[in-house]
Amino acid sequence: xxxxxxxxxxxxxxxxxxxxxxxxxxxxxxxxxxxxxxxxxxxxxxxxxxxxxxxxxxxxxxxxxxxxxxxxxxxxxxxxxxxx
Numbered sequence: 001x002x003x004x005x006x007x008x009x010x011x012x013x014x015x016x017x018x019x020x021x022x023x024x025x026x027x028x029x030x031x032x033x034x035x036x037x038x039x040x041x042x043x044x045x046x047x048x049x050x051x052x053x054x055x056x057x058x059x060x061x062x063x064x065x066x067x068x069x070x071x072x073x074x075x076x077x078x079x080x081x082x083x084x
Contacts, residue, residue: 007043010034010062011052035063 003009013031017024038048049056 006034006038006041007048007051010038010048014052014054032062035059039063 003012010031013027013034017027017031021027035048039045045056045059048059052059054062
């Protein structure tokens with residue numbers, strides 16, 4: 001799924017971070033990149049804050065916060081079932 005609107009993408013990434021998603025670090029990076037894209041595209045920080053239900057200071061922190069993306073934990077390979 002692609003979310004082209006940077007505000008919607010930032011909001012979705014933020015929502016998913018509060019679930020048991022296995023790649024929260026990647027979601028933080030997506031959120032930060034989307035916020036920076038929205039701000040560079042002319043969106044006001046107040047618009048972002050109201051749509052994400054955070055403060056303007058939070059938007060600034062999220063956009064400036066450096067994030068290192070950690071690889072997802074590998075899933076255990078499923079056992080092959082032998083049918084005889």
